[in-house]
Amino acid sequence: MTVRVTRTDAFDVSPSELWAFIGDPANRARAISVVRSFSVDPSDPRRCTWEVELPIPFVDRTATVETHDRVREPPSLVEFVGRSAAMDVTGRHEIDATDAGSRLESEFVVDGSLPGVERYFTRKLDDELENLRRAAERSFAGPDAEGST
Numbered sequence: 049m050t051v052r053v054t055r056t057d058a059f060d061v062s063p064s065e066l067w068a069f070i071g072d073p074a075n076r077a078r079a080i081s082v083v084r085s086f087s088v089d090p091s092d093p094r095r096c097t098w099e100v101e102l103p104i105p106f107v108d109r110t111a112t113v114e115t116h117d118r119v120r121e122p123p124s125l126v127e128f129v130g131r132s133a134a135m136d137v138t139g140r141h142e143i144d145a146t147d148a149g150s151r152l153e154s155e156f157v158v159d160g161s162l163p164g165v166e167r168y169f170t171r172k173l174d175d176e177l178e179n180l181r182r183a184a185e186r187s188f189a190g191p192d193a194e195g196s197t
Contacts (some may be wrong), residue, residue: 049166050159053173057181061151061188067123069184070141071153073115075126079183080176084110094120100156103163113137135160135169154180 069075073096082100090125091096096115099110115130115137123143126196130137137155143150154177160166 051169054155055177066150079180
């Protein structure tokens with residue numbers, strides 16, 4: 049079973065400012081609640097390794113998810129894929145200019161390989177996109193806004 053969630057969020061920043069956040073694999077990894085740690089490949093900043101801890105039965109260790117941006121069209125589109133023994137994930141973020149700033153169309157697709165992965169993401173995937181929206185908002189607010197949502 050594959051879980052797919054799409055979401056549209058509006059931001060009062062320019063597309064290039066939104067791109068500076070969403071185009072960075074570290075920002076995307078940092079926003080996902082089940083990513084316990086991550087590292088960006090210094091030789092290829094489009095590659096990022098996530099250590100994911102899923103709160104599901106029978107998975108008592110972290111899963112390593114190797115991600116890479118397979119499409120990058122600054123400042124309007126980034127699409128990444130991630131592969132692991134537990135799941136495959138695809139994320140797509142498309143940015144459009146609006147009269148008030150920017151619109152971000154996001155889609156996440158998770159295809160689980162272990163029992164419970166799809167059930168977990170069926171319940172939580174929209175929450176993860178909300179985490180991403182909040183992280184973006186915090187980044188636009190600057191360092192004085194720490195702790196605000």
